[in-house]
Amino acid sequence: MKYVFVLFCLLLKFWGESFAQEQPGAEQIALAHSDVSTVDDVFSLFNNPAGLALIKTREIGFYYSPAPFGVKELANAFAAYCEPTQYGSFSAGYSNYGFELYKENKFAVGYGRKIANNFFIGLSSVYHNISIKNYGSKGVFAFNLGVITKLSDQVGLGFAVHNVTRSTITNESNDIPTVIWLGTDLKFVKDFVFSAALKKEIGFNPSIRLGTEYSMHDFLKLMIGTSNEPNTFSGGIGIMYQFIQVDYAFFSHPDLGLTHQFSVIIRFTNN
Numbered sequence: 001m002k003y004v005f006v007l008f009c010l011l012l013k014f015w016g017e018s019f020a021q022e023q024p025g026a027e028q029i030a031l032a033h034s035d036v037s038t039v040d041d042v043f044s045l046f047n048n049p050a051g052l053a054l055i056k057t058r059e060i061g062f063y064y065s066p067a068p069f070g071v072k073e074l075a076n077a078f079a080a081y082c083e084p085t086q087y088g089s090f091s092a093g094y095s096n097y098g099f100e101l102y103k104e105n106k107f108a109v110g111y112g113r114k115i116a117n118n119f120f121i122g123l124s125s126v127y128h129n130i131s132i133k134n135y136g137s138k139g140v141f142a143f144n145l146g147v148i149t150k151l152s153d154q155v156g157l158g159f160a161v162h163n164v165t166r167s168t169i170t171n172e173s174n175d176i177p178t179v180i181w182l183g184t185d186l187k188f189v190k191d192f193v194f195s196a197a198l199k200k201e202i203g204f205n206p207s208i209r210l211g212t213e214y215s216m217h218d219f220l221k222l223m224i225g226t227s228n229e230p231n232t233f234s235g236g237i238g239i240m241y242q243f244i245q246v247d248y249a250f251f252s253h254p255d256l257g258l259t260h261q262f263s264v265i266i267r268f269t270n271n
Contacts, residue, residue, distance in 0.1 A: 023047055024063035024078040024095075025263030026247035030236025031211030032225025034195040036183025037148055037158030041245075041265055042080045045091045045110040048160040048181065049122030050146035052089040052112025055082050063263040069256040073099040080108075088113035091124070105129045110144075118150035128176055130169055142167040142176055158183045158197075178202040183209075191215045205229050223249075230254055243267045 025043040028035055036048055042061035044051030063078040080093035091110040098104050110124030122145070129139035146160040160181040168175050183197030197209040211225035224235040236249035245265040252258050 025061060025265070026063065026236055026249035026261045027223060027238055027263065029251055029261050030223035030225055030234050030247070030249035031195060031213065032209045032227045032232065032234050033199070034183060034197045034209035034211035034225055035185070036160060036181045036197045037156040038185045038193060038195055042082045042091065043078070043263070044112070044122070045080050045082070045093045045108055045124055046078065046095070048146040048148065048158055049110045049112055049124040049144055050120045050148040050158070050160070052082055052091050052110055052122050053114050053120035054148070055084050055089050058083055058268040059265055061263060061265040063261065065259065065261045068259045069253065075099070101133045103131045120148045122146040128169060138169050140167045140169050140176070154187045156185045243269055
């Protein structure tokens with residue numbers, strides 16, 4: 001019975017990690033997660049926690065992917081909150097993925113702080129819980145680290161490690177992947193941001209991520225991205241109106257086709 005549980009858990013975990021979008025939000029997905037050095041919203045908690053230190057006002061964000069690749073059982077949702085203070089930015093979040101037979105829940109807390117001029121660090125702790133019907137549930141804590149530095153107004157660098165503790169839910173290694181991210185951004189053309197990242201998951205080939213963001217107006221931006229391992233293409237649009245940002249992204253997988261994601265960020269600006 002124990003081995004059946006482990007096998008079932010690993011198979012579903014592989015499906016989820018490979019094909020479900022388990023890193024929010026829509027803007028990040030539209031850029032193919034190339035924005036390791038530029039991420040600066042509440043979803044930094046789940047991406048690069050150093051980005052929390054770049055947030056200036058209180059934020060709350062919601063992300064939803066209702067039926068990735070037409071499969072409603074892969075639906076996933078995230079919610080996150082960030083509170084900037086003079087001592088750094090504190091954040092908390094929750095995510096849900098799966099259906100009645102198999103569910104994953106994550107509870108996260110994070111902290112980001114400016115250490116020196118143009119140098120930011122962040123740490124997040126994520127409690128992963130997997131529940132399989134008739135087999136029970138199990139959970140474990142994992143930790144993520146992140147760094148962002150601005151070399152100039154035109155060049156930035158970012159670094160993040162997900163599951164730096166190599167935590168596992170079962171006795172099998174890498175059922176919670178350990179992933180290393182290294183990225184940069186270039187702002188040499190007005191209204192354009194070019195970003196690139198290298199993702200290396202332990203045990204798998206590295207993946208190159210490229211993205212471009214174009215700010216058409218103060219309230220509108222367009223985004224495109226691409227990656228290999230596997231070869232994907234993504235894009236999206238972001239609309240900012242006063243204190244609300246709404247993002248839409250599409251993501252194309254070579255075997256599974258097209259899927260869609262949505263996210264909303266509310267910023268509580270000071271009066």
